Amino acid sequence: xxxxxxxxxxSYVVLPDTVTDKPTVFSFLVSKFPxxxxxxWQTRILDGKVHWRDGTPITLETAFIPRERVYYYREVEQESxxxxxxxxxxQASEFMLVFKPHFLAVNPSGNFVNECLVNRLRIKxxxxxxxxxxxxxxxxxxxxxxxxNSATRHDYHELFKSGQTRKTYQAIAPLNSELxxxxxxxxxxxxxxxxVKNRLQKTVPSFLMCISxxxxxxxxxxxxxxxxxxxxxxxxxxxxxxxxxLRVHMMSLGMPLLNDRLYPELLDKAPDDFAKxxxxxxxxxxxxxPITQECVDVSCDGFNxxxxxxxx
Numbered sequence: 001x002x003x004x005x006x007x008x009x010x011s012y013v014v015l016p017d018t019v020t021d022k023p024t025v026f027s028f029l030v031s032k033f034p035x036x037x038x039x040x041w042q043t044r045i046l047d048g049k050v051h052w053r054d055g056t057p058i059t060l061e062t063a064f065i066p067r068e069r070v071y072y073y074r075e076v077e078q079e080s081x082x083x084x085x086x087x088x089x090x091q092a093s094e095f096m097l098v099f100k101p102h103f104l105a106v107n108p109s110g111n112f113v114n115e116c117l118v119n120r121l122r123i124k125x126x127x128x129x130x131x132x133x134x135x136x137x138x139x140x141x142x143x144x145x146x147x148x149n150s151a152t153r154h155d156y157h158e159l160f161k162s163g164q165t166r167k168t169y170q171a172i173a174p175l176n177s178e179l180x181x182x183x184x185x186x187x188x189x190x191x192x193x194x195x196v197k198n199r200l201q202k203t204v205p206s207f208l209m210c211i212s213x214x215x216x217x218x219x220x221x222x223x224x225x226x227x228x229x230x231x232x233x234x235x236x237x238x239x240x241x242x243x244x245x246l247r248v249h250m251m252s253l254g255m256p257l258l259n260d261r262l263y264p265e266l267l268d269k270a271p272d273d274f275a276k277x278x279x280x281x282x283x284x285x286x287x288x289x290p291i292t293q294e295c296v297d298v299s300c301d302g303f304n305x306x307x308x309x310x311x312x
Contacts, residue, residue, distance in 0.1 A: 007073045007074040007075070007108050007113035007114060007119075009107075009108060009113075009114070009116075009118065009119050009122070010071045010072065010073055011071070011072055011073070011074055011108060012053075012069045012070060012071045012072070013029075013032065013069070013070050013072075014067065014068070014069055014070075015028060015064055015065060015066055015067060015068050015069075015070060016066065016067075017066035017067055019064070019066070022064050023063065023064060024060070024061060024062060024063060024064055025050070025058050025062045025063070025064055025065075025070055026041060026042070026045060026058075026060050026061075026062070027064070028064055029041050029050070029070070029072075042060065044072060044073075044075075045058055045059065045060055046060070049072060049073050050070060050071070050072045051070075051071050051072075052068065052069070052070065052071070053068070053069045053071065058070065073113075074108050074113045075113065079112060079113060079114065079115055080112070080115065080271075080272065081115060082101070082103050082104045082115050082272075083274060084101035084102065084103065084104060084274075085101065086098055086099060086100055086101060086104065086117055086120060086121070087099040087300075087302075087303075088121075089143065089298050089300060090296075090298050091148075092289070092292075093148070093149075094147065094148055094149050094152045094155075094156070094289075094291050095133070095145055095146060095147055095148055095156055095289075096121075096130075096145075096146050096148060097143055097144070097145055097146075097285065097296075097298045098117065098121065098143070098144050098146060099141070099142065099143060099144075099300045099302075099303055100117050100136055100140075100141060100142060100143075100144045101141050102139060102140070102141040102277035102278065103138060103139070103272050103274065103277065104116065104117055104120075104138065105117065105138045106118060106132045106135065106136055106138075106144065107132065109138070112138075117132070117144065117146075118130055118131065118132055118146070121146065127148055129147075129148060129149060129150050130146050130147070130148055131146065131147050131150075131153055132144060132145075132146050132147075133145040133146060133147050133153075133156040133157055133159070133160060134157075134160040134165075134241075136282060137244070137278075139260075139261070139277070139278040139280070140278060140280045140281065140282065141277070141280075141281045141282070141303065142169070142281045142282025142283060142300060142303075143167075143282050143283070143284065143285040143298055143299070143300050144282075145159075145165075145285060145287075152290075152291055155290040155291060156290065158290070159287050159290065160241065163240075163241075164287060164288065165285060165286065165287040166237070166284075166285070166286040166287070167237070167238060167282060167284070167285055167286075168235060168236070168237055168282075168283050168284040168285075169235070169236040169237075169238070169246060169280060169281060169282050169283055170233065170234070170235060170236070170280075170281045170283045170304055170305040170306070171233075171234045171236055171246065171250065171257050171279055171280045171281070171305070172231055172232070172233055172234070172257070172258045172279035172305050172308065172309045172312070173231065173232055173234060173250055173255040173256060173257050173258055173279070174230055174231055174232075174255060174256075174258065175227065175230055175231065175232050175255060176253065176254035176255050177254070178254070179192075179224070179227075179232070179255075180230065183227065188227070190224060190225060190226070190227070191223045191224060191225045191235075192223070192224040193221070193222065193223045193224075194221075194222045194223075194253060195219075195220075195221055195222075196218075196219070196220045196221075196222060196249040196252060196253070197216040197218065197219045198211045198216050198218060198249075198252065199211065199212050199213065199214040199215060199216055199217050199218070200212070200217060200218045200242045200243075200244075200245060200248060205266070208244070208262060208263075208266065209242065209243055209244045209245075209248050210248070211248065211252060217240065217242065218240050218242045218245050218248075218249070219238075219239035219240045220236060220237065220238050220239060220240075220245060220246060220249045221236070221237040221238075221239065222234055222235075222236050222237075222249065222250070222253070223235045223236075223237075226306070226309060226310075228309050228310050228312055229312050230312075231258070231309055231312045232255065232309070233305060233306060233309040234250070234255075236249075236250075244262070244263070246280065247260055247262065247263050247280070248263060251263045251264050257278060257279055257280050258278075258279040259276045259277060259278050259279055260278055260280075261278070279305060279308070281300070281303065281304065281305055282300075283299055283300060283304060284297070284298070284299040284300075285297075285298055286298075
């Protein structure tokens with residue numbers, strides 16, 4: 001552990017044009033981030049740790065300017081070191097594909113300011129323009145696409161926004177009673193497939209998702225491909241990309257993922273148990289490079305859950 005850690009990578013917030021009752025940037029930041037004490041923002045500003053896009057420092061009296069970006073540096077008292085390494089799987093002129101290990105955040109979040117994938121890669125490559133093109137939960141491992149050039153960044157973000165990528169995940173989960181009964185009767189034929197479509201929405205607490213009534217906004221294709229001692233190895237193909245979609249869809253089948261601390265029951269907050277990662281991995285990513293029109297198909301074959309399920 002190290003104490004009083006400041007992020008090497010600046011975060012920013014866009015000042016919304018809908019806000020009219022905050023005359024200064026300082027007053028807006030205090031209102032925007034209620035979990036951070038007013039005195040903390042005051043100290044950060046006085047120490048020159050809050051600035052405009054061009055680096056000009058913001059003072060306590062600086063006026064609120066709608067649509068401008070305000071940059072600041074997140075700080076935590078202590079930051080845990082994640083004892084797993086990322087691996088560059090493929091690098092091109094405009095992007096790189098990387099294996100992100102379990103427990104490593106993609107960007108600064110929570111108690112992690114520098115121990116994140118983007119910051120590690122910026123240090124490793126010397127390229128400060130590296131930005132993730134999509135999301136992957138801290139608990140989930142697997143293939144990540146990162147943009148290397150701000151001039152073409154939008155093209156790679158658009159791949160995910162417009163559904164032009166194909167992602168395949170691996171997962172391990174305990175089998176439900178129906179499947180166990182089929183195994184006992186020797187009637188289970190693999191692979192076995194499900195199509196799950198339902199409506200997902202935020203619940204309480206707000207970082208969790210639940211299934212609700214209404215038109216479906218989520219869609220996953222799920223295949224059971226191996227069984228071992230009451231556990232299954234699953235291949236998951238998300239058609240849509242809702243938060244926690246695969247975890248909730250597996251739970252809806254009566255097979256929540258192994259070592260999931262959120263579903264079906266939110267467990268008490270605790271230090272990471274590095275011996276029990278969530279058994280979910282983004283195994284393969286396919287897309288057409290928007291710049292070169294080349295077909296890109298990358299798997300993290302050196303990292304997979306097939307061997308792990310056979311040991312259960």
